[in-house]
Amino acid sequence: MLQQTPVSRVIPRLEEWLERWPTPAHLAAVPPGEAVRAWATLGYPRRALWLHAAAVEITERHGGLVPEDVDALLGLTGIGDYTARAVAAFAYGHRHPVVDTNTRRVIARAVAGQAEPAPPSRGRDLDAMSALLPAGRDEAARFNAGIMELGAVVCTAKSPRCDGCPIRDLCRWRAAGYPAYSGPRKAVQKKFEGSDRQVRGLIMAELRATRHPVTDAEISGLWPEAVQRERALTGLLADGLAVSAGAGLYVLPHE
DNA sequence: CAACCGTGGCT
DNA sequence: TAGCCAAGGTT
Numbered sequence: 001m002l003q004q005t006p007v008s009r010v011i012p013r014l015e016e017w018l019e020r021w022p023t024p025a026h027l028a029a030v031p032p033g034e035a036v037r038a039w040a041t042l043g044y045p046r047r048a049l050w051l052h053a054a055a056v057e058i059t060e061r062h063g064g065l066v067p068e069d070v071d072a073l074l075g076l077t078g079i080g081d082y083t084a085r086a087v088a089a090f091a092y093g094h095r096h097p098v099v100d101t102n103t104r105r106v107i108a109r110a111v112a113g114q115a116e117p118a119p120p121s122r123g124r125d126l127d128a129m130s131a132l133l134p135a136g137r138d139e140a141a142r143f144n145a146g147i148m149e150l151g152a153v154v155c156t157a158k159s160p161r162c163d164g165c166p167i168r169d170l171c172r173w174r175a176a177g178y179p180a181y182s183g184p185r186k187a188v189q190k191k192f193e194g195s196d197r198q199v200r201g202l203i204m205a206e207l208r209a210t211r212h213p214v215t216d217a218e219i220s221g222l223w224p225e226a227v228q229r230e231r232a233l234t235g236l237l238a239d240g241l242a243v244s245a246g247a248g249l250y251v252l253p254h255e
Numbered sequence: 256c257a258a259c260c261g262t263g264g265c266t
Numbered sequence: 267t268a269g270c271c272a273a274g275g276t277t
Contacts, residue, residue, distance in 0.1 A: 002273040009263075043261035080275045100273045148273065157271060158266070201261055
């Protein structure tokens with residue numbers, strides 16, 4: 001849920017979710033479409049599908065227990081380098097570097113003296129964090145969490161609260177006088193308005209809103225341009241977020 | 256590596 | 267206001 005989604009938006013949905021599905025086996029026992037429906041407007045609905053798939057995998061391959069090993073975690077659908085390490089470190093206390101967007105920004109500023117991090121690079125990011133990580137297991141877990149929290153709360157992307165920063169006296173960016181970012185321009189996120197993402201979102205909202213099949217006619221009413229509309233629907237079908245329920249009928253995945 | 260994938264709050 | 271950005275992952 002936390003992938004590319006603010007913590008404050010996740011917490012209420014997570015609490016509802018865990019009340020309904022307290023263990024992977026509970027989630028694995030319901031159709032994937034139920035996960036997509038409960039995901040609601042958290043965004044990126046394929047993550048709901050992946051989370052359900054991971055629950056099935058955990059139930060079938062790991063006896064219903066979330067694996068502790070990073071490599072085993074990486075083998076789960078939708079679990080990448082960050083999430084695998086976060087689970088191993090925060091849930092199980094293992095010593096691994098954990099690098100998220102906050103960590104990258106804090107290291108860029110405090111260590112490299114730059115306003116913004118370079119684009120994410122698995123090798124460089126893990127090397128940089130490994131060099132800072134305390135030797136002790138508990139200390140490493142706290143350091144991973146602490147540097148992330150520092151980035152989320154103090155060393156924020158837009159208006160960092162440097163005056164109240166606990167490491168301001170060793171921050172190289174501060175020492176250098178807060179030089180502006182001079183690296184390559186980061187890729188600009190495409191406009192949402194009028195995008196395929198928007199159309200996909202509209203179709204998914206319609207699929208979530210009813211337990212009856214959604215018709216082609218209803219989908220046509222969601223977006224005026226046929227080519228883009230059909231591209232969005234085709235994509236959702238290819239992703240498994242929608243399935244055909246007969247000619248011109250669509251539902252959330254039920255198997 | 257670049258493109259793609261939702262949604263909503265903040266400036 | 268129109269971007270920017272958010273505990274990323276997959277193709």
